[in-house]
Every structure is written in C-alpha cells, then in structure tokens.
Amino acid sequence: MFDPNRFITDRLRAIDASGIRRVFDLAAKLKNPINLSIGQPDFDVPQPVKDAAAAAIRKGLNSYTVTQGIAELHATIRGKLRDELPLWRSEDFGLLVTSGVSGGLLLALMTCVGPGDEVLIPDPCFVMYRHLITLAGAKAVHVDTYPDFQLTPERLAPLITPRTKMLMFNSPSNPTGVVSTLDRCRQIAAFCDQHNILLMSDEIYDEFCYEKVERPAGSGVKRCPSPADFSPNVLLLRGYSKTYGMTGWRLGYAAGPKALIEQMTKLQQYSFVCAPSMVQWAGLMAHEQDMTPYIDAYARKRDRVVQALRGTFELTTPGGAFYAFPKVPDRLGLTGAKFVEKAVERGLLIIPGNVFSARDTHFRISYACDEKMLDRGLELLLELAK
Numbered sequence: 269m270f271d272p273n274r275f276i277t278d279r280l281r282a283i284d285a286s287g288i289r290r291v292f293d294l295a296a297k298l299k300n301p302i303n304l305s306i307g308q309p310d311f312d313v314p315q316p317v318k319d320a321a322a323a324a325i326r327k328g329l330n331s332y333t334v335t336q337g338i339a340e341l342h343a344t345i346r347g348k349l350r351d352e353l354p355l356w357r358s359e360d361f362g363l364l365v366t367s368g369v370s371g372g373l374l375l376a377l378m379t380c381v382g383p384g385d386e387v388l389i390p391d392p393c394f395v396m397y398r399h400l401i402t403l404a405g406a407k408a409v410h411v412d413t414y415p416d417f418q419l420t421p422e423r424l425a426p427l428i429t430p431r432t433k434m435l436m437f438n439s440p441s442n443p444t445g446v447v448s449t450l451d452r453c454r455q456i457a458a459f460c461d462q463h464n465i466l467l468m469s470d471e472i473y474d475e476f477c478y479e480k481v482e483r484p485a486g487s488g489v490k491r492c493p494s495p496a497d498f499s500p501n502v503l504l505l506r507g508y509s510k511t512y513g514m515t516g517w518r519l520g521y522a523a524g525p526k527a528l529i530e531q532m533t534k535l536q537q538y539s540f541v542c543a544p545s546m547v548q549w550a551g552l553m554a555h556e557q558d559m560t561p562y563i564d565a566y567a568r569k570r571d572r573v574v575q576a577l578r579g580t581f582e583l584t585t586p587g588g589a590f591y592a593f594p595k596v597p598d599r600l601g602l603t604g605a606k607f608v609e610k611a612v613e614r615g616l617l618i619i620p621g622n623v624f625s626a627r628d629t630h631f632r633i634s635y636a637c638d639e640k641m642l643d644r645g646l647e648l649l650l651e652l653a654k
C-alpha cells in the first residue's frame with residue numbers, strides 16, 4: 269500500500285508551518301475582514317514596469333537566461349551598489365539575480381551553513397529564517413531583542429560559540445519595522461568581522477525608510493543604513509517585491525564576496541536555473557521608477573498608527589517597512605495569540621507575535637492597506653484594549 273509518510277524526510281518534518289497556517293485559516297473564514305495582516309504593498313506594479321514585462325514576452329525573451337542574470341540588469345545593479353556603498357566601489361564583488369529574496373535566502377543558507385553550524389537570528393524575525401536554517405541542517409540561535417528590537421553587540425556577544433557561523437540581520441525589520449542606525453550598522457559589521465562571522469543583511473525593505481537617516485560620506489543615495497556601508501564582506505540580499513509591488517514576480521539579488529556568490533550561482537544553476545526572464549527585463553525598468561510618493565504615503569500611515577496606538581499599547585516606533593509590533597497591554601492578562609483570537613472574532617485580522625518569536629506577548633499589524641481600513645482597524649484595537 270502506498271504510504272506517503274515513508275517518503276517525507278526528517279528535514280521536512282522538522283519544519284513547522286502551523287503558526288502562520290492558523291492565521292491563513294482564520295483569514296479564509298472571515299467575510300470582509302479588516303485585514304491588517306498583509307505582508308505586501310497595497311499598490312500595483314508601476315505601469316512602465318508592466319509594459320516592459322509584456323514587451324519582453326512579445327519580443328520572445330522567454331527562454332532561460334544565464335544563471336547569474338542578464339548582463340543589462342547586472343550592470344544596473346552594480347552601478348547602484350557602487351553609487352550607494354563607497355567601500356564596494358573598488359571591490360570585485362559577486363552578484364547573482366535571484367528568484368526573490370526568498371530564493372537568495374535559500375541559496376545563501378544552503379551554501380554557507382550545515383550540520384554543526386549555528387546561525388544567529390533576531391527574535392522576533394521573519395518566519396522563513398529559522399525554517400530555512402533547519403532545512404540547511406544548521407541550528408538557529410535566537411537573539412532576544414525585546415523590548416526595543418535592536419540587534420546590538422551586547423546582545424550578540426553571550427551567544428557566540430566556536431560553532432557560530434552567520435548572523436542574519438534585517439533592517440528595516442519584519443515584523444517590528446525597526447530600523448538600525450548608521451552607528452549600529454557600523455558596530456554590527458565590526459562585531460562580525462572580529463568574530464569571523466558571515467553577516468547576511470536582508471534589505472528587502474531598504475527603500476521604506478521614514479526617518480531622516482545618516483548615510484556614510486560619499487554615499488550617493490538616501491535610504492536606510494546598511495552594515496554593507498562598513499564592510500565589503502557582507503552578503504547583501506535585496507529585492508523588488510516590496511519596493512515595486514512585484515511580490516508575485518519573484519525577483520531579487522544577492523551581492524557580496526565573490527567566492528560565496530559563485531557557489532550560490534552553482535546551486536541556482538541546479539535548482540531555480542534563473543530568475544524569470546521577462547521579469548529580469550522588467551526589473552531594469554523598475555530601477556527607473558520613482559517610488560517616493562508611495563513611500564511617503566506609507567510614512568503618513570506609519571504616523572497614524574503610532575499616534576493612534578501610543579498611550580494604549582507599548583510600541584517601539586517603526587522607522588521603516590510597513591509593520592508595527594505593539595505589545596498586548598499587561599492588564600488584559602492575555603497572550604498575543606489570545607488577543608489576536610479576540611480581534612479575529614471582531615473581524616480584525618492581525619498576526620500573533622509568536623509566529624515570529626519565542627515570546628507570545630505582541631502582535632504584528634501591517635499598514636499596507638487603504639486609510640479607511642487602517643482607521644477601522646486602529647479603532648477596533650483601541651476598543652479591544654479597553
């Protein structure tokens with residue numbers, strides 16, 4: 269008799285997707301929810317980018333591309349990185365166009381860590397990290413960053429062992445929206461250098477930056493600070509999903525030490541093969557778009573969220589991305605998950621903090637939605653906190 273369980277590896281059994289699935293199940297049951305749970309922008313792909321993808325399809329640019337990505341997109345990305353990161357200008361860094369940042373994360377972890385290795389991840393952090401680390405056979409070590417959600421050398425130092433191989437850094441952060449300062453990025457880069465740890469920087473929200481931020485001298489672009497501002501050895505992962513609303517198009521890139529990128533490219537050759545061809549051509553056009561109006565609109569929504577929730581909820585002001593991570597008020601005596609259950613009963617969809625964290629005290633809201641829905645959601649949150 270056919271028994272599918274015989275064929276499922278321990279590797280896959282070790283991955284538990286139940287937390288996030290429970291949220292999706294809840295969402296499916298709600299008719300017309302106030303949905304503050306969505307992890308993608310509420311704007312569509314800019315028209316010129318859509319046109320570029322359609323034109324590429326019509327021109328017959330539909331075959332496999334070279335694994336590392338088309339030369340035209342490489343030239344654009346290299347130019348951008350050299351413009352932004354003074355230390356990278358004279359570096360012969362590696363570059364690989366990936367199927368989203370998710371593709372880059374998988375390739376990077378499979379390339380750089382394995383059994384016996386430890387990978388430091390912030391707690392809370394993006395759900396995918398710990399599962400991909402498990403898939404790679406390594407061990408995720410959580411760095412508790414409560415209550416301000418800053419990754420600091422002081423918080424990292426006690427967790428370093430001879431097996432520590434990598435730190436996964438994410439600023440602006442999902443789920444907290446917290447942005448690391450230029451000085452903090454400098455400290456983290458120096459710390460990783462000193463301990464011979466590979467610093468992987470997931471910068472998928474890099475353009476969603478709402479504070480005036482300091483940039484290193486000579487940097488040509490205003491955006492969130494990066495540890496790559498201080499080291500050419502950072503493995504940088506960036507994407508198009510959030511900045512251009514291209515989540516379903518699957519485009520991103522990995523840049524950093526050439527020897528690592530070469531190995532990641534080898535693995536891409538035998539797995540993803542290449543990022544979707546027409547999307548790579550459209551990516552070229554994406555680089556020409558000015559997304560400032562969209563980002564400014566999100567900055568205003570961020571202000572709305574902070575203004576509404578401050579005073580009722582403990583909240584670290586998010587400086588970027590489109591998330592906030594408030595704490596359930598202690599006097600309610602509820603876990604994050606219980607609070608979310610109560611919210612869902614009232615038609616409000618938010619995500620419990622324990623999906624991202626070992627703690628169950630907070631919840632994530634996304635303000636990537638229209639203002640009316642956001643206001644209804646905020647009102648309901650205040651009511652639930654009464």
Ligand SMILES: Cc1ncc(COP(=O)(O)O)c(C=O)c1O
Pocket residue numbers: 307367368369370371394438441442470472507508509515519520
């Ligand atoms: C921190 C973080 N990294 C990576 C990703 C994956 O993005 P992509 O669509 O580029 O695979 C997400 C998506 O939510 C994210 O929040």
